[in-house]
Amino acid sequence: MTTLDEVRGWDAADPLGAFRARFRLPEGVIYLDGNSLGALPHATAARMRDAIEREWGDALVRSWNDAGWVEAPARVGAKIARLIGAEADEVIVANSTTVDLFKLAIAAAGLRDGAIVAERDNFPTDSYVGSAAAALIGRAFRAVPAGESARALTADVAVAILTHVDYRTAVRHDMAALNGAARASDTKIVWDLSHSVGAVPLDLHRDGVELAVGCGYKYLNGGPGAPAFLYVARHLQSRIASPIAGWWSHAAPFDFAADYRAAPGIARFAAGTPPMLGLLALESGVDLMLEADPHMLWAKSIRLYDLFAERLAQRCPDLAIVSPADAGRRGSHISIAHPNALAIVRALTARGVIGDFRTPDIARFGLTPLYLSFTDIWNAVETLADVMDRAEWRDPRFSQGGVVT
Template sequence: MPTLPDAEALDRADPFAEFRDRFALPEGVIYLDGNSLGALPRSVAARLEAVARHEWGERLIRSWNEADWWNAPRRIGDRIARLLGVSDGEVIATDSTSVNLFKLIMAAAGTRDGAIIAEADNFPTDTYVAEEAARLLGRPFRLVAGSGMVDALVADVAAAVITQVNYRTAARADIAALEERARRHGTRIVWDLSHSIGAVPLDLARDGASLAVGCSYKYLNGGPGAPAWLYVASALQAKLRSPIAGWWGHADAFAFDGQYRPAPDIARFLGGTQPMLSLLALEESLTLFERVDMDRLWAKSVRLFDLFAARIEALCPELTILTPRDPALRGSHIALHHPDAQRIITALIERGVIGDYRAPDIARFGLTPLTLSHADILYATGIIGDVMASGAWRDVAIEGGRVT
């Protein structure tokens, strides 16, 4: 079983060790929930104060031009594009993941007849949005088991919603293989990359993906409810129409034309006035990735996972690892099964190890390489081992289905 000297040796060789001090992490806490809400980058608070005091407080409406607020969705989108492996002008930062998913499903399905399908084990909002889009369009809607998605991409399917990294187990889908199958039948896939971006190396251009959405408050550390993003390959942009026609998406927004004419490019997927404070907080957080090589970051994620898994297997035989062991088949969190996972997570949080629970029986721990050391993993798994061996989790009371 790996020991503290093993973890400390890995930390001494860690190329990302310096990044830890760039985050405002509280003392006495090992934060293993960055896959739900990323930690606060220290520079974000200063950036927001400058925006509020100077750009908004002093320059007022002039900042739309002087500080280039108007182009923030495009400018931030281009930063995100580099993490997706696509080109400038193919990503826009705007709205929420759910809203962006609705836009792209409606736009994709509008190009041809056919059903809309989604994964049965997807994050619920994805299936809710996909089903409602199908209802609005009068199309058949089908839920498909994740393992059956390849066979479900057939000729009568107009659009499919697929998540690359499963939010429960971290199992990772093969984008290139599924896109190749979809192309054969003329189906358009809308990818949800919320649990991928900023954690898993992505190359959507290479893999043939043309449509994707994702959030920015997980591995991108954009803040709670930070604006999401959407990607449309440049060759498709003029062919797809957003179902939300807002003035920011108009071909000439300041003409105040009585008739809507969509912008010729990615801007057509904008709607109303953008939330500038949260957009600029996201922009600041993304500066952290300017010096990050995603392949090296992923290599650290693999090391963190292997250390975590080896110690859980040695210390906690009653916990079952659900996440695939092959790095090519997983994202950057580890999922453990136990019938009382909710009690276990609550007992751990009380001891300063913050993970999260996913119904009905999964304890989930995010492995965020920019904020975690290998020693963190060693200490956290030691506390997990103590909680399980002592049975401390059994003392957590549950009332009305909730942990109290």
């Protein structure tokens, strides 16, 4: 059985431990919701002040050239490419995850006739987009359970939208195996990497990924509503077209030509003027992530999970973990099912342990190795045990009202 002294020793020897000081983390708070909104890096606050006061305030419009704003979507995309096993010219930052997903779903459907498929039980935006895209272009739409994704990749399916890591349970798809099945049926998979990037090892080339989108404000610590990124394998870029023809994706945007001509390469998947402040905040988060060894990050994530699971079994044996015990089959969060999960999460939040709730009965705790300590996990489970022992979740303050985000 692991002891608190051992846990403190792990923290003292943690090769990633120094990263914690580079984030603004409120005193008395254990933050286990970085898979919903990443913590604020100190460097981001400084970068924002410079962007607002000097680049925007002093240089004004000149900063599009002088400060490199024009190049930022491709520049930040190239940095993200290093995190996901892609080439620099295969990733661009553009729009929100939802808009990027729509663009790639429509673009992939243009390659051949066939239905659009999405997972029924995963993050609902993916199926919302899939259904709307199918209706727009006159295709059939099918929502399938996540566990039946492989069987759904039939010859009459043109596009499948799949989430790599389940947002509720942390169950992770076998990306390479599903891509192999998709190739056999000539189906294009658009992968949603929102709960993967910056959290679990990714190598899109190795695993045969052709199309993907990902979120900037979770493990990449890009800030609330940070712009998303999209990935298109180089061999597909000239074969598919974005359904949103904006001036920023034109081959010569500053010619202001009357007729649209798509830019070559990944730039054709941009659209309108990029949101520069959000993009520069995202770049700060990505730069920080690039300093960390990804193998160390994943190794620490596994140890954080194992400690949480061990302590939970000892202190709260009646609580059921619904995330896979096998690290190769999960992402970087741990989820517990309980009929009163919402009230439990609220009671924990009142005690300074911030996780989140997902319907219908999931208490979810993000494991972010850059800034979480092993002692954080120990103390979080101790607090959870006390909340359960005292039945604090029965307090009407926590059992009534709206949901928590």
